[in-house]
Amino acid sequence: MDIARVFTEEYGRAVSVLVRVFGDIDIAEEAVQDAFAVAVRKWPSDGLPPSPAGWIITTARNRAVDRLRREATRDQRHAEAALLHVPVPVVEGPVQDERLRLIFTCCHPALAPAARVALTLRLLGGLSTAEIARAFLVPEATMAQRLVRAKGKIRDARIPYRVPDDADLPDRLRAVLAVVYLIFTEGYGAGRDAMCGEAIRLGRQLAALMPDEPEVDGLLALMLLIESRRAARVTGAGELVLLADQDRRLWDSALIAEGQALVRKCLRRNQPGPYQIQAAINAVHSEPPTDWHQVVLLYDQLVALTPTPVVALNRAVAIAEVSGPAAGLELVEALDLQRYHLFHAVRADLLQRLGRTAEAAVAYDAAIELASQVAERDLLRRKRPS
Structure with a gap:
């Protein structure tokens, strides 16, 4: 059964849709989690629905409405129930992807930078609190408190769920790039191919959205160059293989070429940033034998x-x-x-x-x-x- 794959691929989009429909993070997240719980019970016997993503979103919306009905006063119930028939709104603005919109919304400047990244990983990637805590190298209890505070800040400060204007996008960029890269590294470390693919997809969309931002190209290049080595990273028996011991014939030459081209583009701009330098380091590794003197120089810059x-x-x-x-x-x-x-x-x-x-x-x-x-x-x- 492909429930785990559907969760990895669709959790973030489902949460994004529900956040826009209901305007409440907790309601959206709990409803999507409830929908997947129902899927775990029903899909093994009923089979995978024709549109798993649509099934999850519809079920989650119904669950959210049920919750609102239970919690609402009698005068509110008819209004809340009407949400069942509200279509998913079409939002105009520079960001046209559900998940990318959620990232930019969560990366509001009213939130602390670490909280922006952690909250988006939770909502978009479906990562557990323990997984996010590990990515930040902090105790799980610390991360749990950070997530609660971030949600409370959004609620209490009435931070709007809207697409930022073009002028606001660059100010949100650093946290957005951090989120995308952490989604990628978490997926790569855990062998979650779909999560890595989602991060690269978001990276490509960011590059199209913000073509004048060299760090966006740097991040995309970095992910492509790391992803190019996936087939050589694990043996058929599931054993990890260190970079120095990998069979380079298994590396994806098309991804390497694309990543190297982006690195050269960044070098021509001469506006170095952390992702660009990390991409350059990985580009050096992609040309055997590794020039370690060049790697040291790049790490000095980093x-x-x-x-x-x-x-x-x-x-x-x-x-x-x-x-x-x-x-x-x-x-x-x-x-x-x-x-x-x-x-x-x-x-x-x-x-x-x-x-x-x-x-x-x-x-x-x-x-x-x-x-x-x-x-x-x-x-x-x-x-x-x-």
Whole structure:
């Protein structure tokens, strides 16, 4: 049964439609979740409906109306029930995609930047609170509170559910790009092909919508270049394969060519930004053998623009390839990323390359404990010295 696929592909669009119809995030989200719960019960025996997305939206709208009827006063019930017959409105404006409209709406400047991203991941991607917390490297309880506050802010401040004007789009762009990329990385890490495809689709729409924004092209290039390696990333047995060990004959040459062309377009503009630099790094990786000196130079630029511990960790990996594992380990040891499994994985690999196998085993154990994906844990167990 394809319920999981339909959920990944259609959850965000269904929530978007219901938010516009009812003007309430909680009602929309709960109604769509109820509709999928009904689908889990009915579809295995009844079969997949001809239009699964339409079925979900119709069922969710009916569920929302039922809830409003139960909660409404007698004088309100006829008005609320009339919503059953209200067609989905056609919204004019620069953003013509349901899900893209929801992203821009959630990325309202009245919300804190992290809250914008988290809320959109929840509503558009259907990600659980735990999954979003992992993406932000914060405890699940912290993320749950952040989501509640964001919804409350929208409700209490009466933030309108409308398409932003052309002049407002650039101010929302940073959070929008972050949302699209997190949808992609979550899908890529969990092997959710449909989620990655949705992120790339949104990236293409953003590029068409905002052709003068180089960071949009940078994000699209980054996703395409990473996606090009998907077929080589996992073996037939489901085992993860590190970039250095991948069979490059399995890489998608068309996606690589498209991504590289976008990187060259960004270079001609000479307006570097974080996504453009990350795309350039992946473009270097797409031309064997990897020029690690060039990768280090690009990470130097990226650290200057986004001086985060995760970027510093990736730079340390590149430094280790150029100057040796001891130089990389010195940089890694200075980082505060104890909750991040890749911090321990990188540290373990460098320790193992230095012959410090007992310390490497302890670091691998920490990485295994924190890794959320089964395939990642299996890879770390295979690399751990016995």
